[in-house]
Amino acid sequence: MFKVTEELVKDLIEKRRYLHRNPELAFEEINTSAHLKKWLEENEITILPFDIKTGVIAEVKGEHAGPTIAIRSDIDALPVKEETDVPFQSETEGKMHACGHDFHMVSILGAAILLNEQKNQLHGTVRFIFQPAEEVAQGAKYLVEQGVLEGVRGIFGMHNKPDLPVGTIGVKSEGLMASVDKFEITFKGIGGHAGIPHNAIDPIVIASQYVTNVQSIIARRIDLFHNAVISITSINGGNTWNVIPDQVKLQGTVRTFQPEARQAIPEFMQNLAETTAKGNGGEVDFEWESYLPVVNNASQYEQTVREAAVEAGYQAVDAVPSSGGEDFAYYQNYIPGFFVWMGVDGPKEWHHPEFDLQEDAIEVAAAFFATLAVKVLKNE
Template sequence: MTTKAISDLLPSAKAIERELIDLRRKFHRNPELSFEEAETAAAVAELLSGLGLEVRTGIGGHGVVADLTGDRPGPRIALRADMDALPIQEETDLPYASEKPGKMHACGHDAHTAILYGAAKLLSERKDQLAGSVRFIFQSAEEINAGAKAMIEQGVLEGVDEIFGLHNLPTLSAGKAGTRYGALMGSVDKFELTITGQGGHGAIPDQCIDPVVAASAIILSLQSAVSREISPFDPVVVTVGSIHGGASYNVIPERVELSGTVRTFSKSVQETMPSRLLRLISETAEAYRCKAELRYTQHVPVLVNHDDQVRHAEDAIDLILSSENRIEANPTLAGEDFSVYLQHVPGCFFWLGSGPENGAEQAYGLHHPKFSINEDCLAVGASLLAAISITRLGA
């Protein structure tokens, strides 16, 4: 496949940019949380049907899947976008801000959905350039790390040879992209912990067993799991994000509830963390005469890109944006359930710049209530996904 064959992709994407912006803003006004994306899915299915694609709905929750078959036989690649929003109150004051209190597209999944639709539109007009087929996966429930598993269980990867996906990055200027070989994003585990003591009057602690003090000691002891038990060359984060206990200033509660997350870059380290936390928590609780109940859930594995697919994505990025606008992405312990797809088929996940040009304005990060994107990234993202498909399937 020659450079000339995809030279018109970005101009073609720019020609439908207004449509993509309007679509993204429509989704932004009407965010839906994980496994609640019924209206978004219905809109996506209608748009894809209008392109003449074979569309299936209700896959893995509200997931939508559409297939585009080229003019000649060949492999099948998949392109994936996520659709769900977050339980965050928006603070952007944009004219198209969320109309649903307490719900916001604070991670840019509205943009991802518009981008993948744009790629589908570009590719549906270029079937004659495809020797094979493209599967468009619009996924629900990425934010709770459940959508990919649900879609895979319902066969979304059947017949798929490779998969590609992207995520917007507001700290990278629009018009740029970032790739990385190997591990790009961390594993995601969740733990919930109940510390039980014996409640009573705050003025008579000797007649109580204080779970608050035990919980405090446990939080500190958990950090030793990282600092003293794991090699400094194996990045790990243990974060307690929620503590609930007691209802009055002068009452020692019966129990304290904690929850948190564990992130790693190593499968072997991820597998050791449940027993390591259980030991530290149980023995520390016992030292304070309390009982501890740990509930540990492994959500998604480390996101590890495959070398061949990274090289291919980089070639497509260079053709669309030029190599000067492609960076080597830094690893992050933030997680993504795209990692689950990569356990089944080879693929590549990369960053799409969505921030202000040259850092001219403040860019709020993902999941921030003031998060927004530079909408110039929409046409760029659509053209990149289309370019990956055409160069991979072109004859």
């Protein structure tokens, strides 16, 4: 059981307010990283010598031998103009910690301080990953390429959740946040006179058939117990009333919670695009960009996560998934991980200019992650 002293709480709140006043965007987190490093060093926590532009990797080695696990916090802010009335508003016009990553940083710093003070409880090592550039979905990938997961057995993280009260932790195995993929489909026909369509191949007709039929993939090809959305968000082709254009371009996104659905959908979509084009005498270019995987929580950790919440003095509740994306998912491509919602009782959703949170959630999160690390390492 970890006791977060009043003094530590006060200190973490002060640090959070400093970070809030000084937000930095993705891959520009120079000052943020320097402060994290300084605060970790002041607490005699080891910084690992990774050669990274921004972000900090630290480690607390327990007194007992054992494996290594990681706890991750993101560190970047957003290009949002702050409209809260807190006394520690952003001092950089047009930049704001509107996703609460300032809260994540000091909470995980708090967990590191608690664990460093009680190394005798640790059967192994805890690596703290302060990750840049979450908002552009590139930071996790960058750090994995730098080798931060080497030797790490499992990874844990959180996102603050404004619609959950402070003291509650949202827990769910498997899909918690949706995968995000992008596509661009160009149907190519033969342009011509609008009055003589038999001499043309009309890509507008081909694209129209596709837009309607593509939804049958969700209805007929995806398992009833899986969920996915295909949204076509842009159609471009033609520029006047009496000419058949030679191509039409579609853009859109696919969101799902199951890796199986995510893997199957692009092939179904591409097949349908090819047969629709071919059946009408046209051709197609199909481009797919894998953007973010599903935040896919390893069920092997669920029980421990729930117990840690209760042991730390708080409540575990069933998490409601979000169709937003989160690049924590990227780590889970390599090692098992578990991501939770941390209740912060805020007035607005993520990315809103009036986004805010209750600072008493800092001690909840710090105590929870310290407790979780001890429990996970005991079980590994």
